[in-house]
Amino acid sequence: MGEKKVKGRKSLNRKIVLFCIFCWVVPIIIIFVSMTTSYKDNIEKKLVNIFIEKLRSTDVFLSNHLDEAIESIRKPSYEYYLEKAWNKYVLEGSSGRNDCYTTISSNLRNKFYWDKRFNVCSFYIEGEVEPFTYLSSSNISMKSYMEEIHGRVQEIRDMDSSYTQIIVDNGRVFIVRNVYTTNNYEKFGTLVLELNIKNIFEDISLDEGQSLAFCVNNPNAFVSNENFLEDESKKNIADEILTQYSVNDRNKIIIKNNNDYYGYFLEAKHDDYHLGILLTVDKIVVDAEMNYLYGMIFILLLITLPVLIIIIFFLRNQITAPIDKLVEAAKDIESGKLGVTVSGGDMPNKEFKYLQHSFNKMSRQVQYLFNYAYDEKLARKDAKILALQAQINPHFLNNTLEIMNWQARMAGDETISNMIEALGTVLDYHMDREDKRLIRLSEELRCVDAYFYIISMRFGKRLVVEKEIDEELLQSMVPQLILQPILENAVVHGIETVSTGVITLKIYHDDIKIYIEIINTGKPMSEEDKDRINKILSNDPDAIKPVPGKHASLGIRNVNERIKLIYGKKYGLTIEPIEEGKTRSLICIPYHEELDEEMDDMISKITILGK
Structure with a gap:
């Protein structure tokens, strides 16, 4: 209006x-x-x-x-x-x-x-x-x-x-x-x-x-x-x-x-x-x-006409031209060009010189505040992502050590060496010495393969793994450690509950999104299970409290929250039954990286502040 x-x-x-x-x-x-x-x-x-x-x-x-x-x-x-x-x-x-x-x-x-x-x-x-x-x-x-x-x-x-x-x-x-x-x-x-x-x-x-x-x-x-x-x-x-x-x-x-x-x-x-x-x-x-x-009147008109033109030119030079410069700079800031300053030489008078100086100072301050707020949010997001990633490591490490301990007690053969090597791969990937937020999909799949090897040592022929991966997406950038927590959840809530189970990993895309689909067999999900998963994914504090005898499912919550922090609220993780005895976990991320809506809101607020 x-x-x-x-x-x-x-x-x-x-x-x-x-x-x-x-x-x-x-x-x-x-x-x-x-x-x-x-x-x-x-x-x-x-x-x-x-x-x-x-x-x-x-x-x-x-x-x-x-x-x-x-x-x-x-x-x-x-x-x-x-x-x-x-x-x-x-x-x-x-x-x-x-x-x-x-x-x-x-x-x-x-x-x-x-x-x-x-x-x-x-x-x-x-x-x-x-x-x-x-x-x-x-x-x-x-x-x-x-x-x-x-x-x-x-x-x-x-x-x-x-x-x-x-x-x-x-x-x-x-x-x-x-x-x-x-x-x-x-x-x-x-x-x-x-x-x-x-x-x-x-x-x-x-x-x-x-x-x-x-x-x-x-x-x-x-x-x-x-x-x-x-x-x-x-x-x-x-x-x-x-x-x-x-x-x-x-x-x-x-x-x-x-x-x-x-x-x-x-x-x-x-x-x-x-x-x-x-x-x-x-x-x-x-x-x-x-x-x-x-x-005489006509001569008066002829004489006063140049005077009128001079007056208009004087007012144009002294008032409207400086205002036009300020308005154009304000429009540039409104369009998102933060830090724009009013240039074009000295202003015609000290009043507009003061306004020019104040406007330029304000514009630079707005740019500084925006950059500061943006960098601060990224820092907070990275810190939160690192904290969420750190929560995954102890749980997985404990399970792995338990398996290795059990295997060692059974027999000391070459299998133990292979398991230890796979575990080393996973541990190295989890430690993330380069502190990267996004990695290539091929690196994420390397960790997945190591995890599948370790899990296969536990379940043997009880576990069947199937993969359908679009190789065009192997170089796409994805958040680190988003597949292993989903696979672990599929094992705990699916494979462990049946004598023989199948895990299918599909990765494909359309013009807008990349889809990572994990389908596992297991017991059918009850309404209570559906409600609990939805609460976990919506970050309900009551749903993530530890329950004796049940897996806390912190991994899927962390994966979902990390994706939303990085890409925005319209992306993330969904878990739902697709048919009798099968559960699908679907991760959606953008085919091209986008800023989230919260970041857009912050940019709008900073822009309004700059006005």
């Missing part, structure tokens, strides 16, 4: 990278959202206010211009030179026409021709169709004037009113006023002035991407500093605005926009006219500020 939880968690390296990215991206996103929402709205509001203020200042400027022009066209009525020249012309008839023309032209030239605010000045004598006097400072021909403006002027001439009228036609602005006599209020002429639009717009400051147009009284006639209505997008904005236009509004702001432009329109009611001013602003220019802001 714990291992699954560990696997399901993200690594520290990934968490650090995600944390750094989070700390980098979130502030940038917050800044970006703030600038593209509230900051952008604030900028847009400020720009709208700026443009509206520009419209109001333009309204003041244009109205001053128009008011001055209106005032200029009223002055001749109060200066009497037009009226005097006309009276003289009326009294003298045609003879006074030239004087009238000279007087009027001279005065109008002085007042308007040289004034840069005006392009054209014309004066009509009542009753005449064409202008009596025509002055143009901008090379506008009389013919053009007559074709474009004369008709509109005639409409005002036909009116019986001295109010100043403003005509806007084809981008030109004309101020028209009928002139009356001061005595009897008789209309005697009409004065027309054309404003110099270029001069007006030159005095108005416009920023890049801005265009200005205005209309007077008539919303369908705009005057601009450029071919304003030739731009379809600007014309569309003007058309949308004019749907809300009203000459009755004294002060009204209309704001429209499309894909290309922002449009701001101001309606202002003045004493003599209604003025509408349209300011269009190119969106590219307006959005340049925001684009500049976005560019």
Whole structure:
């Protein structure tokens, strides 16, 4: 369960990278959202206010211009030179026409021709169709004037009113006023002035991407500093605005926009006219500020990205890389490679240097403890095996000496010599001067042959020995002295109980185990015998206590325990009846040497301690 939880968690390296990215991206996103929402709205509001203020200042400027022009066209009525020249012309008839023309032209030239605010000045004598006097400072021909403006002027001439009228036609602005006599209020002429639009717009400051147009009284006639209505997008904005236009509004702001432009329109009611001013602003220019802001954010991202990479690299080098080394070393120890140390040069800081030193020290201590515990267990096992082997010798030696003593009493012949030689072989094998735990099977069988010779001297024809041995196994390593105690048990509990007995020794193997099988004839085993043997083999203390008149069977217990100590609990000795009058003793040992489970447990505990 714990291992699954560990696997399901993200690594520290990934968490650090995600944390750094989070700390980098979130502030940038917050800044970006703030600038593209509230900051952008604030900028847009400020720009709208700026443009509206520009419209109001333009309204003041244009109205001053128009008011001055209106005032200029009223002055001749109060200066009497037009009226005097006309009276003289009326009294003298045609003879006074030239004087009238000279007087009027001279005065109008002085007042308007040289004034840069005006392009054209014309004066009509009542009753005449064409202008009596025509002055143009901008090379506008009389013919053009007559074709474009004369008709509109005639409409005002036909009116019986001295109010100043403003005509806007084809981008030109004309101020028209009928002139009356001061005595009897008789209309005697009409004065027309054309404003110099270029001069007006030159005095108005416009920023890049801005265009200005205005209309007077008539919303369908705009005057601009450029071919304003030739731009379809600007014309569309003007058309949308004019749907809300009203000459009755004294002060009204209309704001429209499309894909290309922002449009701001101001309606202002003045004493003599209604003025509408349209300011269009190119969106590219307006959005340049925001684009500049976005560019700054992008540059900020480009600048902070390397910083983020440096921070991640620094944390990787200072924290996660040393931790990875420690984790890899811990995994090696977990897999059984005791004594593994963290190498790879110096740690990046003193904290991990201390952890490296402590980890390496702990790993070496774990290896030492494991080796110490392993060697100690082997020593204890060897000591126990030697002690068990030592228990066998006195019993066998006593029996052998008894037989030799009996044989000597019967007759002194060559047989005694052979028996003594066989006994010497067995005694030498039991003494085990080289103190070996495992020997080759061929050496064990040599001792078995000597034992069979000695036993055959005792039983003679009463004992028949049969052998079936796989010669391939003669070089296999087996525990020392595991056959003779089993054979002795077969003799004592089998052969001695019948008149004629057979002992069969079979040694064979499969892919996993070596089997040593000893079958002897004798009396059938009772249930009591089976229970006692099982208790002996399970090392029951009560079963191995000496019983008067019965063999203690310490040999089979020792053989079984030695095999389990050396190879593990799944190997050992079993004794069971196989058919009427036959008993089988079966030893199982591994075909290839294995560690026992107890040793595996110890290794696991040492490994856990190392973690």
